[in-house]
Amino acid sequence: MTTTQELTKNQSLVFNALARADGPLSAYTILDQLRGDGFRAPLQVYRALDKLLDYGMIHRLESINAFVACSHPHEHHHSHGMIAFAICDTCGQVTEFSDEIITGRVRDWTNSNGFKQSKTTIEIRGVCGNCASA
Amino acid sequence: MTTTQELTKNQSLVFNALARADGPLSAYTILDQLRGDGFRAPLQVYRALDKLLDYGMIHRLESINAFVACSHPHEHHHSHGMIAFAICDTCGQVTEFSDEIITGRVRDWTNSNGFKQSKTTIEIRGVCGNCASA
DNA sequence: TTGACTAATGTAATAACATCACATATCGAA
DNA sequence: TTCGATATGTGATGTTATTACATTAGTCAA
Incomplete structure (x- = not known):
């Protein structure tokens, strides 16, 4: 298993948006940031977020309805x-x-x-x- | 300080809705339950919920956007x-x-x-x- | 190559959750 | 009684998330 997941185009765009942010972003903030990359609908963001959550690359902050890139990408905490x-x-x-x-x-x-x-x-x-x- | 807060009409209605429920309720579910009591708008529910949260009589469950009556009303956990x-x-x-x-x-x-x-x-x-x- | 299957994507519409802005009412204290 | 604080009523709006359906792209076996 590689450290890094093989990401699709949308997944990469969403992940990069989170990785370069200095804090959590809402799904709709991500959407707005990616309009220049062809994003037009919330679902494009939410689908990518779901996968990235699966992969453990990002976290969802329930109390503020926002998402952050995992800050300890190397530790595989799942276990x-x-x-x-x-x-x-x-x-x-x-x-x-x-x-x-x-x-x-x-x-x-x-x-x-x-x-x-x-x-x-x-x-x-x-x-x-x-x-x-x- | 009395154990029980002095509640307004709307606060009582909302609290009772939560107290008689056997699980968490969303704000809009509460609204629907209280239409017969004259509730017409979400804000009537949210305002009551805010106060009840202040009083420590209910809790908000962030991960499911719902509210429950506190099950240990006598212990004052705030402290x-x-x-x-x-x-x-x-x-x-x-x-x-x-x-x-x-x-x-x-x-x-x-x-x-x-x-x-x-x-x-x-x-x-x-x-x-x-x-x-x- | 074709066909069939799966994963990913695009899009519009809608649902679910929450707040803003403004008007009105209620009630206690000065 | 007038003032200020708290509570309420109401419509509109803002924010977050999902449903439904169509399309595209990649994989693999016959």
Whole structure:
């Protein structure tokens, strides 16, 4: 398995838009950025986003309806830990981290309750260090 | 401070709709349920939901754009722990729990990164024990 | 090559979720 | 009673996401 997925044209366009952005983008923001590349409809973006999510190359931030490129593309987290996101409501910056203990505690809960987890979202909203001190 | 908030008419209607539901409801589902009570516009629902969220009487589930009545109305969690939700994608049932260790780990991370958290979302999606064994 | 299958794409329409802007009403305190 | 704060009513609009259907492109076996 290669590190990088083989992407189609639309998938590459969408991924690059996210990769060059300095923060999360909404699907419609991506659409607008790609109109010059021939994008005309939301579905062109959403289909690409779905695949990129499958491939683990991007993340969806549920609490702000937006998407970011994965900041640790080399670690293949799928196998083990879940990822937490700290989202600054002032500057929009997103920081990604994972924590074995949190992952373990969640797994403990699901195991003891017979709950089969498929995806776990952890999003911390607030103000980042930079913005707080400014 | 009383255990129960003094609610306005619209707030009561919305809260009761959520309290008698056996799972999360979307704002528009609530609207439809309350048309008989004179509700006509989304804003009537959203305004009530905002207040109920403020009061800590309900929760918003970010990953499914829906709302639930708080299942532990007596514990005043605001002070200490954050709440995690396990959401069954099959039956829609939501289970609420809190975990001191997870709360602590998140606080450790925010403290060491100078991040001032205002709200943290933890949502576990999957299939509950009942549905998994069925 | 043809045919058949699968994946990707294009497009319009619509559904689902949420807020803005502005008018009106209610209620308590000065 | 007048003022200010809170709550409400209503229409229009903004934002996010999906459905439905048509078309194109690539793969592979007969």
